[in-house]
Amino acid sequence: MRKVIQITFNNRTIVRNIALIPCLAFLILMASFKTAGVIEYKVDKVVIDAGHGGKDPGTHGLISEEKDIALKIALELGRIIKDNLKDVEVIYTRNNDTFVELDDRANMANKKDADVFISIHCNSVPRNQHLIYGTETYVMGQHTSEGNFEVTKRENSVILLEKDYEERYEGFDPKSPESLILFSLYQNAYINNSLNLADKIEHQFSKRVGRNSRGVRQAGFWVLWRTSMPSVLIEVGYLSNPKEEKYLNDELGQVYLASGIFRAFRDYKDELESNY
Ligand SMILES: [Zn+2]
Numbered sequence: 242m243r244k245v246i247q248i249t250f251n252n253r254t255i256v257r258n259i260a261l262i263p264c265l266a267f268l269i270l271m272a273s274f275k276t277a278g279v280i281e282y283k284v285d286k287v288v289i290d291a292g293h294g295g296k297d298p299g300t301h302g303l304i305s306e307e308k309d310i311a312l313k314i315a316l317e318l319g320r321i322i323k324d325n326l327k328d329v330e331v332i333y334t335r336n337n338d339t340f341v342e343l344d345d346r347a348n349m350a351n352k353k354d355a356d357v358f359i360s361i362h363c364n365s366v367p368r369n370q371h372l373i374y375g376t377e378t379y380v381m382g383q384h385t386s387e388g389n390f391e392v393t394k395r396e397n398s399v400i401l402l403e404k405d406y407e408e409r410y411e412g413f414d415p416k417s418p419e420s421l422i423l424f425s426l427y428q429n430a431y432i433n434n435s436l437n438l439a440d441k442i443e444h445q446f447s448k449r450v451g452r453n454s455r456g457v458r459q460a461g462f463w464v465l466w467r468t469s470m471p472s473v474l475i476e477v478g479y480l481s482n483p484k485e486e487k488y489l490n491d492e493l494g495q496v497y498l499a500s501g502i503f504r505a506f507r508d509y510k511d512e513l514e515s516n517y
Contacts, residue, residue, distance in 0.1 A: 284357060284510040286330045287322065288350040290464065291315035292362035295340025297399050300365035302480030307363040308338065310489050314477060315361050317499035326507065342403045347467030357438065357509070358472035359502065360464055362396060363489060365481040374482040375453030376446045379474040380435040381428035381466055382459025389460040390418070392476065397463045434471035434513070441505035442475060450501040452478070475502065 291312040293299035299307030312335070319331040332353055334346040350358045366373050379392070428435070439457040447454035465472045477498050478485045488494040 282514060282516070283328070284513055285328050286332065286353060286355045287357045287359065287506065288332045288334060288346075288353065288355040289315045289319050290334040290346050290350075290358065290360040291336075292360060292396070293399065294335050294338055297340055297402050299399075300363060300395065300480055302365070302486035303483060305480065305486060305490050307365075307480060310363050310477070310480075310495070311361045312336075312338065313495050314499050314502075317495055318359070318361070318502050321499055321503040322506065325503070326510070329510075340402075343397075343400060343464045344467055346464050350468050350470060350472075355468075355470055357506065358465070358468045358470055359506070360462075360472070360474040361502075362474060362476050364392065364476040364479045365395075366391075366479065368481065371481050371483070374479045374485040375455040376443065376478060377455045377458055377476040378439040378442045379458050379460050379462060379465070379476070380432065380439050381462060381472065382432070389458050393460040393462055396474070397461075400463060428466055428468070428472065431469075431471045434509075435473055437512070438471055438505060438509045439473045441508050442473065442502055445501035445505045446498070449504065450497045452498075452501075 291308070291314075293308035293311060295308075297308065299311065301307060315333065316336060319333060322329050322331050332349070332355065334349055335341050346360075347358075364377065377392075379389075436457065443454045443457050446452040462474050465474055478489045480486045480489065489498075
């Protein structure tokens, strides 16, 4: 009798176990979905950095200052991203005419754990080279030409306007090539993705926006070095070239440039997310 009860019990256990199999399968399936969700790579947080601001006007042309154009294009880029990519959080390092120190810009991006850092600037050369015009997108690295180095020196030299800069930047000399070589090593982990995005931006400028693309370049920008994510610095044009300055001040010109950066960002995001 006891045996029979035992058998009955075992049968029930077996039946219960069989019934458990679909449940377990379902749970494993759900768990695998959950796991896939965790490892899924999303590009859904971008920091847009309008160069300069406040007491630091950046460079200037005949009718405008770099800080104002950089801000307008940055805000326009953010607006287009928010309108078209609802899953992307847009963070500005500044959204008005305020002075933000270089390492605060990078720190902000690091603290927010951003996926991409886009810094927007305008270029300039001495008056006797005013015919030079076009766009350049930089990633962190050792400069390969004197021209790139000049741009770096100008963009980095804002450090000298910051209070306590000697302590904050631990003796970093924005004009020293040795410092720049050393610092470029820190962005190495992100160099491929940074180059990928930079390529897409210059491609858009050249093929879709109709600008004169002067290509992707490498140089030692302080603001890029400090970021721990793929980062680019875009020189959207030369304020030293009167015709280009007019384009950069034109609202439609600003929308075209911002749209080009947006499409490059969107393509980069699609590409990276589809690879995972
Ligand atoms: Zn600048």
